[in-house]
Amino acid sequence: MADKKIYGVSALFNNPDTITSAAKKVKEAGFTKWDVHSPYPLHGMEKAMGLKPSMLGIVTLICGLSGTAIALFFMWWTMSVDYPMVIGGKPFFALPAFIPVTFEVTVILATVSTVVAMFALFFQLPRNEFPLHDTDYMKKVSCDHFGILIESDDPKFDEESVLGLLKSFDPIQTGIVYHREKVTYPIFEPKFLTFLAGTAIVVSLGTYLTLNKLLFLDPFNWMMEQDKIIPQSRTEIFADQRGMRVPVEGTVARGFIPYPFMGETNPTEVLSNPYVPTEKNLALGEIKFLTYCSPCHGNYGDGDSRLRGQFPNPPTLHSNRARDFSDGWIYHIITNGQNVMPSYASQITREERWAIVNYIRVLQRAKNATDSDLEFVRAGK
Amino acid sequence: MSNVDYSVEAAPVQGRLSLAQIEELVAKPLDTKPDKKFYIALAVSSSILGIGAICLLITFLNGVGMWGNNQPVSWGFPIVNFVFWVGIGHAGTLISAILFLLRQKWRTGIARFAEAMTIFAVICAGIFPVIHTGRPWLAGYLMPYPNQHGLWVNFTSPLVWDVFAVSVYFTVSLVFWYTGLIPDFATLRDRTTSKIKKSIYSIFSLGWRHSTRHWLHYEKAYVILAGFATPLVLSVHTIVSFDFAVSIMPGWHTTIFPPYFVAGAIFSGFAMVVTVLIFVRKIFDLQNIITIDHLEKMNKVIMATGMMVGYAYGMEFFMAWYSGVQFEQFVFINRAFGPYAWAYWIMVSCNVFIPQLFWFKKLRRSIPVMLVIVIFVNIGMWFERFVIVVTSLHRDFLPSSWGMYAPTLYDAGILLGSFGLFFTLVILFTKSLPVVSISEVKAVADGAQPSHHGVDNHG
Numbered sequence: 071m072a073d074k075k076i077y078g079v080s081a082l083f084n085n086p087d088t089i090t091s092a093a094k095k096v097k098e099a100g101f102t103k104w105d106v107h108s109p110y111p112l113h114g115m116e117k118a119m120g121l122k123p124s125m126l127g128i129v130t131l132i133c134g135l136s137g138t139a140i141a142l143f144f145m146w147w148t149m150s151v152d153y154p155m156v157i158g159g160k161p162f163f164a165l166p167a168f169i170p171v172t173f174e175v176t177v178i179l180a181t182v183s184t185v186v187a188m189f190a191l192f193f194q195l196p197r198n199e200f201p202l203h204d205t206d207y208m209k210k211v212s213c214d215h216f217g218i219l220i221e222s223d224d225p226k227f228d229e230e231s232v233l234g235l236l237k238s239f240d241p242i243q244t245g246i247v248y249h250r251e252k253v254t255y256p257i258f259e260p261k262f263l264t265f266l267a268g269t270a271i272v273v274s275l276g277t278y279l280t281l282n283k284l285l286f287l288d289p290f291n292w293m294m295e296q297d298k299i300i301p302q303s304r305t306e307i308f309a310d311q312r313g314m315r316v317p318v319e320g321t322v323a324r325g326f327i328p329y330p331f332m333g334e335t336n337p338t339e340v341l342s343n344p345y346v347p348t349e350k351n352l353a354l355g356e357i358k359f360l361t362y363c364s365p366c367h368g369n370y371g372d373g374d375s376r377l378r379g380q381f382p383n384p385p386t387l388h389s390n391r392a393r394d395f396s397d398g399w400i401y402h403i404i405t406n407g408q409n410v411m412p413s414y415a416s417q418i419t420r421e422e423r424w425a426i427v428n429y430i431r432v433l434q435r436a437k438n439a440t441d442s443d444l445e446f447v448r449a450g451k
Numbered sequence: 452m453s454n455v456d457y458s459v460e461a462a463p464v465q466g467r468l469s470l471a472q473i474e475e476l477v478a479k480p481l482d483t484k485p486d487k488k489f490y491i492a493l494a495v496s497s498s499i500l501g502i503g504a505i506c507l508l509i510t511f512l513n514g515v516g517m518w519g520n521n522q523p524v525s526w527g528f529p530i531v532n533f534v535f536w537v538g539i540g541h542a543g544t545l546i547s548a549i550l551f552l553l554r555q556k557w558r559t560g561i562a563r564f565a566e567a568m569t570i571f572a573v574i575c576a577g578i579f580p581v582i583h584t585g586r587p588w589l590a591g592y593l594m595p596y597p598n599q600h601g602l603w604v605n606f607t608s609p610l611v612w613d614v615f616a617v618s619v620y621f622t623v624s625l626v627f628w629y630t631g632l633i634p635d636f637a638t639l640r641d642r643t644t645s646k647i648k649k650s651i652y653s654i655f656s657l658g659w660r661h662s663t664r665h666w667l668h669y670e671k672a673y674v675i676l677a678g679f680a681t682p683l684v685l686s687v688h689t690i691v692s693f694d695f696a697v698s699i700m701p702g703w704h705t706t707i708f709p710p711y712f713v714a715g716a717i718f719s720g721f722a723m724v725v726t727v728l729i730f731v732r733k734i735f736d737l738q739n740i741i742t743i744d745h746l747e748k749m750n751k752v753i754m755a756t757g758m759m760v761g762y763a764y765g766m767e768f769f770m771a772w773y774s775g776v777q778f779e780q781f782v783f784i785n786r787a788f789g790p791y792a793w794a795y796w797i798m799v800s801c802n803v804f805i806p807q808l809f810w811f812k813k814l815r816r817s818i819p820v821m822l823v824i825v826i827f828v829n830i831g832m833w834f835e836r837f838v839i840v841v842t843s844l845h846r847d848f849l850p851s852s853w854g855m856y857a858p859t860l861y862d863a864g865i866l867l868g869s870f871g872l873f874f875t876l877v878i879l880f881t882k883s884l885p886v887v888s889i890s891e892v893k894a895v896a897d898g899a900q901p902s903h904h905g906v907d908n909h910g
Binding site: 123127130145157 | 894
């Protein structure tokens with residue numbers, strides 16, 4: 071026993087008045103490293119021991135105000151900077167509507183940090199390996215006794231004199247508390263470390279699953295991805311597994327009039343111009359000619375567009391051959407195409423095609439006007 | 452019984468118990484093996500919990516269409532139950548924080564239990580808004596975290612305030628409760644003989660060693676926590692009432708809602724605490740620590756808050772008339788005389804008329820009478836939330852969209868299940884943790900504190 075290191079000398083009392091006066095005397099004797107243990111806080115003991123008031127409130131103040139600032143800053147940033155949105159006509163920084171959350175964040179940071187700071191920083195807890203634990207002294211002060219303990223670290227510590235001093239207070243019991251022979255830290259137990267590692271793995275897995283599986287929602291695309299068959303999709307409903315249906319045989323599109331001469335060279339005998347070249351009809355023909363024909367044949371049908379010089383040259387519409395074409399033939403060329411000229415049947419309606427034919431006739435006549443034509447123009451129209 | 456002298460403060464601990472006897476009494480349920488009655492009680496409560504769990508499972512499988520919720524009454528039972536349970540929780544914080552700041556010594560005997568009930572009630576409450584969303588597995592979106600949508604929660608919405616208020620309330624209550632438990636864990640650690648219990652208590656006590664240098668900070672921390680918990684508890688039910696008051700629904704859009712809800716919460720919470728304490732003090736033989744004086748004081752609080760609630764009922768009617776708004780007036784006439792008049796009059800009778808019996812000293816000190824009254828108060832306060840939610844919603848502005856609400860069996864099963872959960876947790880708590888704060892009760896026992904003139908004589 072003699073080689074054990076002394077932690078301190080203790081004395082037990084069972085009367086709150088005795089311990090208070092004893093504490094006063096220990097303090098007067100000039101000890102600094104000593105403590106009073108009681109199962110509940112004794113009123114006035116901190117004064118008797120000469121302890122300074124707790125500075126815990128400073129932690130609360132700093133953390134609470136940080137909570138206020140963090141909450142306000144975060145709400146300002148999310149609602150006015152990162153994703154600004156007008157809600158209920160409120161300003162982006164809607165202070166009155168931010169007050170509840172600000173208050174709650176302030177409270178939680180202030181309280182939790184106070185408790186954590188008290189236990190972890192002020193008391194350096196948890197410390198289950200402390201020399202006092204499992205002693206008879208601790209068991210008594212935990213229940214209904216009050217104890218004074220003077221530590222051996224105190225500069226004035228001397229085992230004999232301290233024992234004498236404590237005995238002079240008329241305690242019910244005095245004793246010596248020794249340091250533990252072997253201090254073990256439960257935190258470094260392999261079992262505990264395995265537990266920590268396991269917890270870390272479980273927590274990370276859980277977080278991953280929660281955020282990426284449980285809480286995963288497809289981004290909003292319900293307009294695009296609907297539960298219906300689209301033309302290019304495969305389906306089991308129809309025998310041919312095609313989403314798109316072929317029209318019934320012999321179906322004719324609305325307004326479709328068959329053109330039986332596709333691919334023929336000259337069906338002029340059958341085709342005759344149903345439109346009289348009125349002013350309105352010619353105006354339509356001019357617009358359509360300028361849109362569809364002029365890019366190759368030129369604005370006046372001279373074949374002088376910017377394609378001139380390329381092979382094959384766009385032909386002029388004022389050649390004798392062209393002037394001798396019947397209306398039906400020109401109509402057929404527009405509808406059917408000729409040489410490199412493609413069919414314009416899908417782009418120009420039948421009426422427009424005849425109007426173009428009429429307009430070409432106007433251009434041809436203008437280029438080869440007779441004297442009587444000139445007189446007609448001079449006369450007024 | 453009737454010759455109680457109110458001019459002297461009643462002793463918080465009766466029967467001249469010594470400190471060791473107090474500890475013995477409180478720790479007894481933890482030291483002894485649970486008896487048959489405990490298992491029967493646990494079986495009953497967990498079966499009720501099971502009924503709720505089955506109803507909830509069927510709801511998850513089939514969707515919230517299993518409930519009575521409809522248009523226009525889209526809130527229905529889940530929100531009624533949520534507000535009810537949050538309200539129950541408020542008594543615990545009131546007892547542990549507000550009465551602490553008011554230096555009410557009688558709180559020590561009941562504070563621990565009331566705090567535990569706060570935590571359990573908030574757990575019950577938290578379930579309801581989450582299941583009411585229909586897809587509870589997406590509840591994580593209620594927290595502002597950087598998600599793949601790049602969206603944040605709407606901080607100007609009362610429903611988000613509610614998420615913050617309830618989760619902060621739960622956390623702070625838990626921290627407050629645990630802080631109070633630490634010295635008791637240390638005491639249990641030092642008295643137990645079982646090795647397993649000792650290591651569990653050691654871990655939870657964090658190595659607390661009853662040092663005065665620690666008590667100094669501990670008491671300071673307790674004042675700080677109480678100081679924060681007091682406005683917090685007021686804020687929580689205020690924010691719950693904002694869920695209603697911030698909308699433009701007639702019958703909800705009133706400024707009286709926050710104080711009215713807070714008073715109602717304290718009222719219902721105290722009723723629930725009394726209901727449970729009556730049984731606990733009897734079963735665990737704690738009549739000297741949870742004395743009849745404590746119960747009487749709580750009954751006085753119940754009567755006072757009951758009258759506040761009654762005042763609010765009257766004032767709502769007055770304001771509806773005084774506002775001159777036709778819709779407001781209609782809602783209140785419809786409440787009292789419409790199709791849900793039965794619910795309204797159950798609420799008024801249970802909350803306003805029945806607690807008036809507590810004016811008689813004999814009645815407020817009689818255990819059977821108070822048990823009946825507090826159960827009526829519990830029923831009445833549940834109906835208050837039912838009346839608020841259903842009568843406002845079922846007939847609002849447009850008569851063409853009026854409707855009726857009737858809960859289904861699943862609604863009832865889930866409500867029952869929440870009671871099962873609450874009582875299961877309470878029953879487990881009574882056998883696993885000290886139901887009374889050992890260190891606080893010791894501190895207010897006879898002769899526990901130094902008599903300062905005695906010290907002067909000695910010194």
